[in-house]
Amino acid sequence: MNTPHPGWAEAMRLAHALGAHATSHTTAEAVAGSESLPLAQSHGRILAADLRAAQPVPHVATAAMDGYAVAGEPPWDLEDAPLETPLEPGRARTIVTGGRVPAGASGVVRQEYTETAAAGAARIRLRADAPATELTPGRHIRPAGREAQAGDLLARAGDVLTPARVALAAICGFDATPVRRARTVALLLTGDEVVTSGMPAPGQVRDAFEVQLPHALARRGEEVVAVERIGDDRATTRETLARLTAQADAVVTTGGTARSAADHVRATLESTAGVRVVIPQLGMRPGHPTMLAVDERAGAPVPILALPGNPLAAMAAMRVVGSALLRGLTGRPAEAPLTVPVAVDLDGEKVDRLVPATPEGGVQEGGDDGPGAAEDSDEPRWRPRLHVAAHMMRGLADAQGWLVLPPHPVTAGERIPFLPLEE
The missing domain is CATH 3.40.980.10 (MoaB/Mog-like domain)
Incomplete structure (x- = not known):
């Protein structure tokens, strides 16, 4: 042929x-065929319709720290009142991370930055070594709708339901998702x-x-x-x-x-x-x-x-x-090409060669700045793995992506095509 x-x-x-x-x-x-699947069964499936938030997420203001919901300036009198009761100035209530913040609260102070104001008294105050930012209005409060507003697009029809997307759907209150056949x-x-x-x-x-x-x-x-x-x-x-x-x-x-x-x-x-x-x-x-x-x-x-x-x-x-x-x-668009810089000089190949690779410095998680981005946001350089002959699996088992080595020599720092381990 x-x-x-x-x-x-x-x-x-x-x-x-x-x-x-x-x-x-x-x-x-x-x-056109689609079905509604429980979230636990929907990993890896393709969304049949846009997924939008049905209500704000979180739907109420919640605490970002364990400590006390407080109103006004210290000291505060501790109280045990129904959640629906507004918090009055000069008062505080115990709260845990994720707990609903009562109306009237000016912020949440961390427990480790407080102390009892007087022996035997149900009154607390800030410790002398507490940072001044603990009293910043809204401190340690996650406002309603901070992650998503009602109607926000969470995922598009045609997107793959990754574990993170399924978790997002759960956080937004969905029990099932519409998926393509x-x-x-x-x-x-x-x-x-x-x-x-x-x-x-x-x-x-x-x-x-x-x-x-x-x-x-x-x-x-x-x-x-x-x-x-x-x-x-x-x-x-x-x-x-x-x-x-x-x-x-x-x-x-x-x-x-x-x-x-x-x-x-x-x-x-x-x-x-x-x-x-x-x-x-x-x-x-x-x-x-x-x-x-x-x-x-x-x-x-x-x-x-x-x-x-x-x-x-x-x-x-x-x-x-x-x-x-x-x-x-599955009706999804073609994959967009990527490039990354390499960590070492590489000899030219006879034809393009796919090689399992990891970021320089060893195995690390990918960040928001590209494949394998380090915590300091500097783009890492990628290095081919060992044990990458056609009959071997060891190199791929430790890889985080595929480098496409071209049919010409490559200098360290040069950008070459890259495919994430899983598209």
């Missing part, structure tokens, strides 16, 4: 376009040499896909409806692929994509009438033997993503081609 081998960026474009094309052929009922995916895992338990014997390898691919798909809002495992047999491969494409919106396979006599996935996709190969292989490494095809025999196109059998190669291709395909299938 003389089709050029697309690089990672072009492969993402082609895969997204194929996903969107497949979605455009789905029945109107399926596209999950796109169904079938997995076909191939290879005579693959074993699923125990120590592999010489010539065998442990399966790395059934334990991770279903979870990777579920995080993207997909429903895995079948997982089948077959050996290296041409007739079985052809029959199983035909059956799986008839029962799912997309099919993902592992192994069998090289060009040896035992690579029956590639041979089947290239020789089956009604199956069109969109990407014959990738102009990147690892993941070079990846294929993307579409089964058009039943009218509604069913994408088939054929991943290599080497674990890191497969997950690199899944991050590039799989993520883009699933974005298209």
Whole structure:
């Protein structure tokens, strides 16, 4: 086949376009179909409608510290009164973080900055070493609506319900969310040499896909409806692929994509009438033997993503081609490109190479200023991990993203393309 081998960026474009094309052929009922799911079941699903705050959040003023709600200047007489009773000047009430602040309170003072005004008296005052800011009006009070006002847009239709978005929905009082019908995916895992338990014997390898691919798909809002495992047999491969494409919106396979006599996935996709190969292989490494095809025999196109059998190669291709395909299938826009500076000089590659990476200085959490931003807001430089050969998983297990190393030398500090670990 003389089709050029697309690089990672072009492969993402082609895969997204194929996903969107497949979605455009789905029945109107399926596209419009949605369901209301309890929050605990909605992680990873795609919102079917905008999510807006139904009331201010918080809906009442609350305390940001443990201590005392006070009114006016110290000292204050402690009282135990109903919450609905306004707090009068010169009085105070015990309050805990998150507790409702009574009307009339001028602020909240932290317990550690107070002391009893007189022995045995129910009166408190500020300690001499308390900062003057403790008496600033509104101190340690979270006003109603500080996080959101009624009607504020919390998440848009088409957004993935991440754990944080689900938590936000809960904070805003939702018990369920409207989500799109999950796109169904079938997995076909191939290879005579693959074993699923125990120590592999010489010539065998442990399966790395059934334990991770279903979870990777579920995080993207997909429903895995079948997982089948077959050996290296041409007739079985052809029959199983035909059956799986008839029962799912997309099919993902592992192994069998090289060009040896035992690579029956590639041979089947290239020789089956009604199956069109969109990407014959990738102009990147690892993941070079990846294929993307579409089964058009039943009218509604069913994408088939054929991943290599080497674990890191497969997950690199899944991050590039799989993520883009699933974005298209779920009606989400194409992923926006990112760049980051590298921490070290890097030799040029033969073709673009995806390498698991971490920020300089070790594993750290990402911040608001970009992937892996440090607490001082300085953008970190990224360093490739060790143990990143196509058959290895160790480097990816400790990574926080993927660097795309170009086919030319790179100097420390130079910006190169970057893909977050999970899109």
